[in-house]
Amino acid sequence: MYRKNSLKVLLYIYMKITKLGHCCLLIEYQNKRILTDPGSYSICQNEILDLDLILITHEHADHLHIESLKIILKKNPSVKIITNTSVGKILSEKKINFTILEGNQSTSFDSMLLEGFGTEHEEIYQELGKVENTGYFIDNKFFYPGDSFTNPMKPVEILALPIVAPWTTFKTAMEYVLEIKPTIVFPVHDGMIIDGRSGPIYKLPPQILESHNIKFIPLQNGENIQV
Numbered sequence: 001m002y003r004k005n006s007l008k009v010l011l012y013i014y015m016k017i018t019k020l021g022h023c024c025l026l027i028e029y030q031n032k033r034i035l036t037d038p039g040s041y042s043i044c045q046n047e048i049l050d051l052d053l054i055l056i057t058h059e060h061a062d063h064l065h066i067e068s069l070k071i072i073l074k075k076n077p078s079v080k081i082i083t084n085t086s087v088g089k090i091l092s093e094k095k096i097n098f099t100i101l102e103g104n105q106s107t108s109f110d111s112m113l114l115e116g117f118g119t120e121h122e123e124i125y126q127e128l129g130k131v132e133n134t135g136y137f138i139d140n141k142f143f144y145p146g147d148s149f150t151n152p153m154k155p156v157e158i159l160a161l162p163i164v165a166p167w168t169t170f171k172t173a174m175e176y177v178l179e180i181k182p183t184i185v186f187p188v189h190d191g192m193i194i195d196g197r198s199g200p201i202y203k204l205p206p207q208i209l210e211s212h213n214i215k216f217i218p219l220q221n222g223e224n225i226q227v
Contacts, residue, residue, distance in 0.1 A: 014029075014226050014227060015027065015028070015029040015138075015141060015142060015158070015226070015227055016028040016029070016224055016225070016226045017142070017158070017160075017186075017219075017224060017225050017226075017227075018222070018223070018224040019186075019188070019219045019220065019221055019222070019223055019224070020042050020044040020045055020048075020221065020222075021041055021042025021043070021044060021191055021221045022037075022039055022041035022042050022062055022188065022189060022190065022191030023036060023037040023039060023041075023042075023057075023062065023063055023144075023146075023160075023162070023188045023189055023191075024036060024037055024038050024039060024041075024042040024044070024045050025037075025144070025160065025188070026048060027138065027142065029112070029138065029139065029141075029142075030110070030111065030112050030139070032052045032053065032109065032110070032112060033048075033050055033051050033052050033053075034051075034052060034053045034054070034055060034138070035048060035051055035053070035054045035055070035072070035079075036054075036055045036056075036057070036136070036144055036160075037055070037056060037057055037062075037063040037064065037146070038054065038056075038064070038065060038068045038069055038072060039060075039061060039062040039063045039064060039065050039068075039191075040061045040062055040065040040068075041062045041191035041192070042191065042221075043068070044221075044222075045068055045072060046068055046071045046072060046075075048072065048075070048076070049075055049076065050076070051072070051076040051079040052079060052080070052109070053079065053080050053081075053082055053109060054069075054072070054079055054080070054081045054082065055082050055083070055114075055136045055144070056081065056082070056083040056084075056087050057083075057084075057133055057134055057135065057136065057144070057145075057146025057147065058084070058086065058087060058121055058131050058132060058133040058134070058146055058147060059086055059087050059090055059131050059132075060121075060129065060131065060147070062189075062191065063146070063147070064087060064090070066090070066094060069096070070094075070096075073096065080099060080109075081096065081097065081098040081099065082098070082099050082101045082114065082136070083098050083099075083100070083101070083134070084100065084101070084102040084103075084116070084132050084133075084134040085100060085102060085132060086131055086132035087132075088100055101114060101115075101116045101134070101136075102116045102119070102132070102134045103116050103117055103118050103119045103134060104116070104117070112138065112139050113137075113138075113139045113140060114136065114137070114138060114139075115136070115137040115152070116134045116135070116136060116137075117134070117135040117136075117137060117143075117145070117150045117152045118133055118134060118135045118145065118146070118148045118150030119132060119133070119134075120132065120133055120148065121133040121146075121147045121148060121167070122147055122148050122149060122165075122167040122168060123167060124166050124167045129167075133146045133147050133148045134146060135148055135150045135152070137152055137154075137156075140154070140155070140157075141157050141158060142156075142157065142158040142159075142160070143156045143158070143159050143160070143180075143182075144160040144188070145159075145160070145162065146162075147162060147165065147167065147189070148162075149162075149168075149172070149176040151179060151180060156180050156181070156182040156183075157182060157183045157184065157227070158182060158183070158184045158185075158186075158227060159177065159180055159182035159184070159185045159186075160185075160186060160188045161173060161176070161177060161185050161186065161187055161188065162188055162189035163187040163188070163189060163190055163201060164187075164189055164190045164192060164193060164201060165189050170200070170201070170204070174205065174208050174209070177205075177209060177214060178208075178209070178212060178214075181212070181214065182214060183213075183214070183215065184214075184215045184217060184225070184227060185205075185209065185214060185215070185216050185217070186216070186217045186218070186219040186225065187201070187202065187205075187218065187219065202218035205218075
């Protein structure tokens with residue numbers, strides 16, 4: 001499951017994004033396979049093969065589940081982890097290799113540009129849960145801010161929107177989208193929603209965003225978009 005096409009000549013001209021749960025995404029682009037935030041709210045990440053990169057935005061358990069990460073690394077021994085200093089300290093203790101990429105830094109992986117934006121997790125309550133958070137921008141195309149509402153101050157084609165959390169409201173999430181003005185937006189950080197009880201979370205955004213020429217795709221677990 002979730003293995004790269006055996007034809008190595010296949011090139012991902014478009015970006016394909018598969019939602020594995022909560023904030024765990026499989027991004028296929030330029031013949032690369034990138035995983036984001038393998039956390040405790042999703043388990044499908046343990047089955048993915050042929051990974052090239054793993055991006056980890058911060059250390060909270062719903063974004064970083066060490067036992068899952070160990071399974072992923074065993075199945076993908078050549079994968080590279082990209083993260084920030086705070087997560088790096090945890091990985092170092094587990095003797096897991098990583099590369100630092102955080103706010104206001106950039107690097108390239110082959111010909112693909114990777115950029116880090118932001119420094120802190122959004123406030124939950126004062127210092128509760130306040131950790132370093134890095135949003136990642138892939139090749140000037142796709143932005144995943146992690147648990148923050150960081151504005152990269154540049155055009156965004158695809159935005160992964162954290163839509164349900166103790167550190168935000170629906171109104172704040174919508175205002176963030178209107179500030180960023182992506183072409184396409186889909187929800188993440190929604191793993192705590194009970195199936196069948198999402199209410200307005202996925203139904204209201206199109207009413208708000210479509211008049212601003214922003215397409216909202218209510219991406220569910222196991223579904224994908226290709227743009």
